[in-house]
Amino acid sequence: MSTRSWARSGGSTPSAGRWCISTTSAAFKRERALPRGVRDDEAVEATHPTDGVRTRVNPTASEAAELASDGVDRGALVTLFGRCTVDYEGRAASELGLGDRHVMLKPDGAALVHTDEGQQPVNWQPPGCEHDCRIDDQHLVVESHRSSPEESLVIRFSSVAHAAAFAADDPESLDVVGTEADLKERILSSPELVESGFRPLATERETPAGAVDIYGEDRDGRTVVLELKRRRVGPDAVGQLSRYVEALQRDLHADADVRGILVAPSVTERAEALLAEKGLEFVSLTPQGK
Amino acid sequence: MSTRSWARSGGSTPSAGRWCISTTSAAFKRERALPRGVRDDEAVEATHPTDGVRTRVNPTASEAAELASDGVDRGALVTLFGRCTVDYEGRAASELGLGDRHVMLKPDGAALVHTDEGQQPVNWQPPGCEHDCRIDDQHLVVESHRSSPEESLVIRFSSVAHAAAFAADDPESLDVVGTEADLKERILSSPELVESGFRPLATERETPAGAVDIYGEDRDGRTVVLELKRRRVGPDAVGQLSRYVEALQRDLHADADVRGILVAPSVTERAEALLAEKGLEFVSLTPQGK
DNA sequence: CGTGCCAGGTGCCCT
DNA sequence: AGGGCACTTGGCACG
Numbered sequence A, B: 001m002s003t004r005s006w007a008r009s010g011g012s013t014p015s016a017g018r019w020c021i022s023t024t025s026a027a028f029k030r031e032r033a034l035p036r037g038v039r040d041d042e043a044v045e046a047t048h049p050t051d052g053v054r055t056r057v058n059p060t061a062s063e064a065a066e067l068a069s070d071g072v073d074r075g076a077l078v079t080l081f082g083r084c085t086v087d088y089e090g091r092a093a094s095e096l097g098l099g100d101r102h103v104m105l106k107p108d109g110a111a112l113v114h115t116d117e118g119q120q121p122v123n124w125q126p127p128g129c130e131h132d133c134r135i136d137d138q139h140l141v142v143e144s145h146r147s148s149p150e151e152s153l154v155i156r157f158s159s160v161a162h163a164a165a166f167a168a169d170d171p172e173s174l175d176v177v178g179t180e181a182d183l184k185e186r187i188l189s190s191p192e193l194v195e196s197g198f199r200p201l202a203t204e205r206e207t208p209a210g211a212v213d214i215y216g217e218d219r220d221g222r223t224v225v226l227e228l229k230r231r232r233v234g235p236d237a238v239g240q241l242s243r244y245v246e247a248l249q250r251d252l253h254a255d256a257d258v259r260g261i262l263v264a265p266s267v268t269e270r271a272e273a274l275l276a277e278k279g280l281e282f283v284s285l286t287p288q289g290k
Numbered sequence C: 001c002g003t004g005c006c007a008g009g010t011g012c013c014c015t
Numbered sequence D: 001a002g003g004g005c006a007c008t009t010g011g012c013a014c015g
Helices: A014-033 A061-073 A180-189 A235-251 A269-278 B014-033 B061-073 B180-189 B235-251 B269-278
Strands: A053-057 A077-089 A093-105 A111-114 A123-125 A130-136 A139-146 A151-166 A175-177 A199-207 A210-217 A223-228 A258-264 A281-284 B053-057 B077-089 B093-105 B111-114 B123-125 B130-136 B139-146 B151-166 B175-177 B199-207 B210-217 B223-228 B258-264 B281-284
Touching: A053 A061, A053 B053, A053 B151, A061 A077, A061 A093, A061 A130, A061 A139, A061 A151, A077 A139, A077 B077, A093 A139, A093 A151, A111 A151, A123 A139, A123 A151, A151 B053, A151 B151, A180 A199, A180 A210, A180 A223, A199 A235, A210 A235, A223 A235, A235 A258, A235 A269, A235 B235, A258 A269, A269 A281, B053 B061, B061 B077, B061 B093, B061 B130, B061 B139, B061 B151, B077 B139, B093 B139, B093 B151, B111 B151, B123 B139, B123 B151, B180 B199, B180 B210, B180 B223, B199 B235, B210 B235, B223 B235, B235 B258, B235 B269, B258 B269, B269 B281
Parallel strands: A223 A258, A258 A281, B223 B258, B258 B281
Antiparallel strands: A053 A151, A077 A093, A077 A151, A093 A111, A093 B175, A111 A123, A130 A139, A139 A151, A175 B093, A199 A210, A210 A223, B053 B151, B077 B093, B077 B151, B093 B111, B111 B123, B130 B139, B139 B151, B199 B210, B210 B223
16 A cells, blocks of 8 residues: 655656656546446546546545555545544654644645645645555554655544545646846846946845845945845844845955945834944835835 | 635634534535535535535536535635636735646635645635635636735636535644744753853843843853754844844943853854854754754 | 744755 | 745734
8 A cells, every 4th residue: 555656756857747647647537447346426537628536525444545545656636634633753743633634645745734724734744755645453544754854744534534636737837926036127127216326236146144136336336235125124134134244345345335225115113223223224115016 | 606704704713713613514414405406426425523525526617616605605624626727916916827726715714726746835815815706707716815915816717627615623733842942941941051050031031122032141140142943043043143142232231241142953154154253152952852 | 913033934046 | 965045935922
């Protein structure tokens, strides 16, 4: 009943992963023709473009384990819903008593345990894990494990209300607008937004303290360091800018006059006080038209 | 077809949420007796302890919308799998073309869109949203919306391969070991781990720059500020400690001698350089027995 | 509600 | 593999 993740052994490139998944869809249909001696509350065959679904309601532990193991083996996205306990040990350790949760096993090795509350999973495992679905003492046990760091997630079901395996084909990638990168582009194409006469000279300029977002000169030829934030900032951003300014002052000359400007939609009160204390400046700018 | 979230209107306390959900389970059973003129590939009735599951494979858009809307209304955890586009607009904005994804709508108003890759959802909405499941131009459209900030997530399905609603009862809370709080407890009960003669005087002591993790005195009566981190730290933590030390030096007396000690498993090279530069110290400690 | 900060943060890019 | 940092960060605790 041990399982193997295609996504890991098949290669880490997205295209390889996608290929696995599209073949999975066909494999699903072949599999369905086989008599398995199980109740047919599985997925009905469909001509739907999105095919490749295996489902089971209130399965036995064995049925759930078979479906989950098979799905993992085929590179499907597997979901389980039922009453379970969850134990994690790795960078930290955690215990979670019996309750109803939704478990998702991804073909890239990620595992997610969701309760009915919160955006974040109550427990998880990052991509790159091995999913193992087995029967232990008549119950379904799902274990996701990885090395470096050594981490293991063990989900013990007392009952499974639903098990499903989905063959997913997703060629698209997300396109986001309104990030810090957009703010950078905006400033580079319209430097006067920072102040009249500002000339950007480099981005990601390296200093002993790290890379500066935008490095340039003001109208008087003084060195200017910009730290960009896409949202309202607190003291941490001031510390970051301060480190860069100090590093550049050391790096250039002892008497170098380096201006540091924090560019963000707004600053908190404490951050503003820190800015004043360090002799740093602030310019209000937002990524997009907002 | 508009929906309403029980978890939001019913109150924000966990116990209230749980009460809603347990009643939901009963409501599910009542509902199931009603003839609805739909194919019965829904969940079979079961005596299983984890009950309250409605499932539909390859539903029509209307069937999926009905199941999802009904589930949301009843405070269930709703999942959809199918081919869809996703548009988000709020703090930022994003577009995602057609692909197979898994959508989860939680009774607390959270929404998650997962592809077959990655631990993180490709799109999401935090708790507190209103989920709306409707038919638009023959297709299922799910919209999760919230105000303050104004944010909306729109999922347009070209086809739905699977729809499900789960009544979840989860009375347990997660117990984690190995956090910064554990490290704090460890130091408070064994201050000599930091250094011989160290005496903690306060935790979360307020300074103009923020609250100090542990505040105390060394064997010579000098003020000591501890900044704790559960894992290996970078320059940010040094900046944090530095801010506290500077603030305390100002706050006490101009000539106050304040020591700053970073307590963590280890530090990066650049962080170590920053520590030396600022005259701060480092003590290696880990939350648990690790 | 905003401010500040931890998190098993995750993800991305770089060396 | 490790470092540095952005993120629609999320989540919590506190004023």
